[in-house]
Amino acid sequence: MLLPDPTNNTALTFTVLDSETKEAISGAYVTVNGKTKITNSNGFTWFEVPKNNTYSYTVSAQGYFTISGSVEVGDNQKDVTVELMPISATPTTTAGGSGGTTGSTAGSLNEGIQELYSSAPALIRLAILVAMMSMFGMLMRAVRRR
Numbered sequence: 001m002l003l004p005d006p007t008n009n010t011a012l013t014f015t016v017l018d019s020e021t022k023e024a025i026s027g028a029y030v031t032v033n034g035k036t037k038i039t040n041s042n043g044f045t046w047f048e049v050p051k052n053n054t055y056s057y058t059v060s061a062q063g064y065f066t067i068s069g070s071v072e073v074g075d076n077q078k079d080v081t082v083e084l085m086p087i088s089a090t091p092t093t094t095a096g097g098s099g100g101t102t103g104s105t106a107g108s109l110n111e112g113i114q115e116l117y118s119s120a121p122a123l124i125r126l127a128i129l130v131a132m133m134s135m136f137g138m139l140m141r142a143v144r145r146r
Contacts, residue, residue: 011077013046014039016059019083028061028084051075063087 016028016039024043029036032055037045049055053073057080060066064084071080 008050009048010051010073010075011046012049012055012071012073013044013077013079014057014059015079015081016043016045016061017081017083018064019085022083025061025064025084028059028064030082031058032056049073059084 012032014030016025016030017023018025024039024041026039026041026043028039028043030039030045030047031037032047032049035047037047039045051073052075054070055073056068056070058066058068059082061084064086067082067084069082071078
């Protein structure tokens, strides 16, 4: 790794891991302030950034949920570890890195489908009610025309 200009800049490093196996994810895309880099075989990449600032980041990889967060960078190098959850797993809120880095994924498809099935009777009743109200409205318009 080349060292950044120590006067104004510092290094912001990322290590990207599989949240289940804790193995490095090679080829993950890490984006910081619109600039994207790809992790190496160790799941590592880094950015040269101005000191004393807060940076938003997004990390994604094929077969994993994307995670976003922010990190505060001071005068010294800042190391962030991000754990990506495989798409086959159930997402939960996670935290990565240190010093205020956060990221999260919300709800899973399976949970949404289960909620839809459990709400189906109420949704059917609502659909019937809407259809009845619509037919009542049409009848009222027909009666007024006579």
